Amino acid sequence: MSKMKLCVLCCHYTNEAMPEELADIPAEIHIKRFPCSGRIEVVDILRAFEDDAEGVLVAGCERNSCHNRTGSLRAAKRVEAARELLKEIGFNPQVVQMAFVPRLDTGAFIEEVKKLFEIILKTKS
Amino acid sequence: MIIAERKPIERILQMIEPYQKIAVLGCRGCVAICSAGGDREVETLASALRLARKKQGKPLETIEETYVRQCDPEYLKPLAELKEKVEAVVSLACGVGVNLCADLYPDLKIYPGVDTTFYGANPALGEWEEKCRGCGDCIIDLTGGICPIARCAKNLLNGPCGGSQNGKCEINPDTPCVWQEVYDRLKARGELDRLTKIWPAKNWIPAGYGGPRRRVRPDLQINNKKA
Numbered sequence: 001m002s003k004m005k006l007c008v009l010c011c012h013y014t015n016e017a018m019p020e021e022l023a024d025i026p027a028e029i030h031i032k033r034f035p036c037s038g039r040i041e042v043v044d045i046l047r048a049f050e051d052d053a054e055g056v057l058v059a060g061c062e063r064n065s066c067h068n069r070t071g072s073l074r075a076a077k078r079v080e081a082a083r084e085l086l087k088e089i090g091f092n093p094q095v096v097q098m099a100f101v102p103r104l105d106t107g108a109f110i111e112e113v114k115k116l117f118e119i120i121l122k123t124k125s
Numbered sequence: 126m127i128i129a130e131r132k133p134i135e136r137i138l139q140m141i142e143p144y145q146k147i148a149v150l151g152c153r154g155c156v157a158i159c160s161a162g163g164d165r166e167v168e169t170l171a172s173a174l175r176l177a178r179k180k181q182g183k184p185l186e187t188i189e190e191t192y193v194r195q196c197d198p199e200y201l202k203p204l205a206e207l208k209e210k211v212e213a214v215v216s217l218a219c220g221v222g223v224n225l226c227a228d229l230y231p232d233l234k235i236y237p238g239v240d241t242t243f244y245g246a247n248p249a250l251g252e253w254e255e256k257c258r259g260c261g262d263c264i265i266d267l268t269g270g271i272c273p274i275a276r277c278a279k280n281l282l283n284g285p286c287g288g289s290q291n292g293k294c295e296i297n298p299d300t301p302c303v304w305q306e307v308y309d310r311l312k313a314r315g316e317l318d319r320l321t322k323i324w325p326a327k328n329w330i331p332a333g334y335g336g337p338r339r340r341v342r343p344d345l346q347i348n349n350k351k352a
Contacts, residue, residue, distance in 0.1 A: 041165065046172040050179065085169070088134045089177035 003028045006116060007048035010059035011037040013067060014101040015109045022110060025117050037061070038071025045082040045096055055095050055120035056082075057113060062100045072100055092123045126155040127219045128253045129162060129239040134173055137215060140236040141174070141185070144212040149174070149238070150204075150226075151191035152218035159253055161239050162217025164191045170217065170238060195222025201229055208233045244275070261331025261338065267319050269310030276303040282327060284320075 004027040008015070011034050022029050030053070034040055037060030048056045058079050060072025076098045083093035097119060099112035141147050149171040157163025171187040178185035188211055193200045195218035204226060208214065213234040216223045220241040227235050243255040258275040264282075265272050274280045278296045285304035288295025292305040311317050331338070 041169070043165070043169045043172050046169065046176055050172060050176055085134070085173050089138075089173055090180060 004055075004117070004120060005030070005053050006055045006057065006113065006120065007032065007051070007053035008057045008059060008113060008116075009034065009037070009040050009044055009048070010057075010101075010109070011035065011039075011061065011071065013103045014059045014061055014072075015106070016104055017106045017109050021106060022113055025110075025114055027117055029113065036066070036068045036071040037075035038066070038068055038073075040075050040078055042078050042082045042085065045078070046085065049086075049091070049095075054124070055097070055116050057097050057099060057116045059099045059101050059109060059112060062102055065103055076100075094119055094123055126158055126245065126247075127221070127241060128159045128243050128245040128255075129156045129217075129219050129241045131161055131166065131170065131217070131239050132237065134170075134177060137170070137174065137236070137238055138177055141213055141215060144234075145184070146186040146188075146211050147174075148188040148190060148207055148211045148214045150195070150207070150214050150216045150218070151189075152193075152195040152216075152222050153191055154194045154196065154218070154222075156217055156219055156222075156239060157191075159245070159247070160251075162219075166217055167191055170215070174215075195219075196225055198225065198229060201226060204230060204233070259332070260327075260329070261333070262328050264324070264327070267322075267324065268307045269314060269316065269319075271303060271307050271310060273303050273307065276306075282324065 006027045006029045008029060008031045010031065014037065015031065015033070019029065037058060040058055045056050045058065058075050060066065060075040063073065066072045079096055079098040082096050086096065087093045097116050101108045101112060149167050151157065151162050151164055151167035153163060160166065167189050171189045175185050175187055188207065190207060195201065195216060208230055213236060215236050215238040216226060217238045219239065220237065223235055223237045226233065244257040244259055245253040246256050247253055255275050257272055260274050273282055278294060279286055281304065285302050289302040289305060292302055294300040294302050311319055
């Protein structure tokens with residue numbers, strides 16, 4: 001059976017984790033970094049699914065700690081819009097998750113990726 | 126500007142069901158400004174359609190393009206080339222754009238990706254409000270710049286109806302009664318006497334009841350016979 005494919009869209013400040021630090025999650029994990037999570041568009045989320053991702057995590061800075069003030073709040077709105085669109089075409093909206101992660105806290109970031117993995121496992125069962 | 130809203134994806138999927146390769150064609154005019162049919166909406170819709178079709182096991186190929194204005198033949202020349210590359214086009218322009226594309230290229234299978242809804246203003250980010258109905262016989266000189274045709278559910282021209290309560294409309298407690306607004310505005314401007322004048326019956330022919338409307342400025346025409 002092929003590995004579950006997950007895609008993480010995050011900003012430079014929420015994640016410094018390297019792929020090997022995510023090695024104990026039994027999934028193929030693709031990380032795409034953006035200058036700010038506020039730069040992530042709905043289409044970036046959709047394209048991840050077009051590229052066969054089964055789940056997408058959008059990770060931004062904790063509220064009130066974004067370098068660009070409201071970047072991660074903007075990202076959360078994009079996630080909501082993507083969920084609405086995905087629902088329209090028959091996807092479970094839970095396959096997209098938003099996480100507000102403490103800046104440069106690799107541990108918290110990895111936890112969020114694990115959470116996404118668990119959610120996707122549930123949606124598949 | 127003209128305000129539009131994306132059609133449900135299910136509806137668009139029905140339109141393009143027979144095709145394997147389509148173009149999603151945006152417009153940088155009104156629909157881009159009201160975030161319904163500009164570059165960003167084109168790429169989002171195209172991706173959603175591809176994803177939906179992939180899920181159905183019927184892959185879809187898309188070309189994504191956005192023209193300056195789809196209501197102007199000058200900007201539609203590239204469509205002659207584009208239509209040879211695809212089986213159909215989903216246009217995110219307003220109905221005007223879709224009509225014109227279809228008129229200029231009668232053999233083109235073009236489908237609307239948005240519903241054209243109203244003429245509106247953009248009072249805040251992500252919000253649009255109807256302000257004008259395009260009736261062709263503007264009377265807002267009499268009403269303090271507020272249109273009772275566009276902003277009253279009953280298009281009343283002679284004051285509020287019995288459903289006006291505490292300045293709100295009976296159809297929705299969040300909707301102001303336009304006649305309350307007209308009264309307040311004119312009172313503040315010292316022009317309440319405007320409401321005491323008897324207006325002549327409104328001529329509805331310019332609103333489109335005389336058939337499709339057309340405007341001509343002979344001084345701008347190139348091939349007018351009188352020149």
